[in-house]
Amino acid sequence: MCHVGRVGSVRAKEDDMTAKRSLEGRRIAALAADGFEKAELVIPLRALERAGAEVHVVSLHRGRIRGLNLHLPAGRVRVDKTITHADPAEYDGLLLPGGFISPDLLRQSADARAFVRAFAVSGRPVVTLCHGPWVLASAGLLEGRTLTSWPGIRDDVVHAGATWRDQEVVRDGNLTTSRGPQDMAAFLPAMLDAFAETSPRPEPASRGGRSDPQRDSPPRTAVTALRRTPKPSAVAVVVIGLLAAARHGRRGPAPRG
Structure with a gap:
């Protein structure tokens, strides 16, 4: 499960990060459903908008979706487009926040799986954290990839054919991943870099190697x-x-x- 701890210092760093990474003219889709982890959508969305990007929240239904702080109800976020009316071709990149409910709902939607595949096939940036890689696994997109995630879904990622790393951020080509809100300070600049393409897309040195071991206890x-x-x-x-x-x-x- 995701936790919003240790994100209090993030806001102070946002202005500096966004000043160095302009996303003017970029359009980003944020795919989320009810039960998304609030910090994983609201904080990145704010950073993207401050950098000049236009962000559309795409979801399974119209209106508003309910966020969570771990497992407690949090605020709602307005949906800009439903998955059936959003065209992946209109976006320069995809943000897939976590939480343990939202990705579980999205992975069961054929439209959501197809939406995610469109970005992966075209090589456009896909940025996700926490339980977000669940959706990538169900979309058949993790074979041969190297990524990180919330430690609790490490086995799901490995069984889907990926190499899992217990690191703050992992970038593998067009895929950028992070473990969760506890790594938000490292995740935000990596996300902005991925969408701005201000740095090359490095191949991981450990591609094809052994995954890091599962942890012995929950975070x-x-x-x-x-x-x-x-x-x-x-x-x-x-x-x-x-x-x-x-x-x-x-x-x-x-x-x-």
Whole structure:
């Protein structure tokens, strides 16, 4: 699971980064669904817009999509285009944020898988982090690639044919990946570089090598955040009970024997 810890210092660095990387005239698609990790969409989106890029949030339905802070509800983000009305050819690059719910929903959408493939086939930049590579795996795009991700999906990435690295950022051709919000300070400049193409696309020195081992324990930041989760309020419990009672009432009494 993704955690938003250690991103407080990121905002102070954004202006300096964007001043050095102009994305004027670039159009970026940000593919996300309900359950996206808030920091992984909102912070990169802000950095892209400050650099001059036009960013469209593309999703499975119209209106707004709900973000999460780990597993707690966060704010909503407006959807600019649905996946059925977005043309990949209109965009210069793809941002695929994580969270553990949004990528799971997207990987089950044939339209979303096709949307992602269009960028990969054309060689345009694909930038993703956390659980985002789940979508790439389901789209059949990880065979022979080298990348990183949230450590918890390391085995999924490896089983999809990729080499997994336990690093802040990994760049393999047109694919740039990061582990999660804890690496946001390294991820943002790598993302801007990828979309601006201000640096060459290096081939990883370890292409085809062995993957880094799976970790022995979950990231401490995620475990700590879950342990500090506030208990449900009494009001929330009452509301849930009333909703359950209302649903039972609509079904009517059970038939008599």
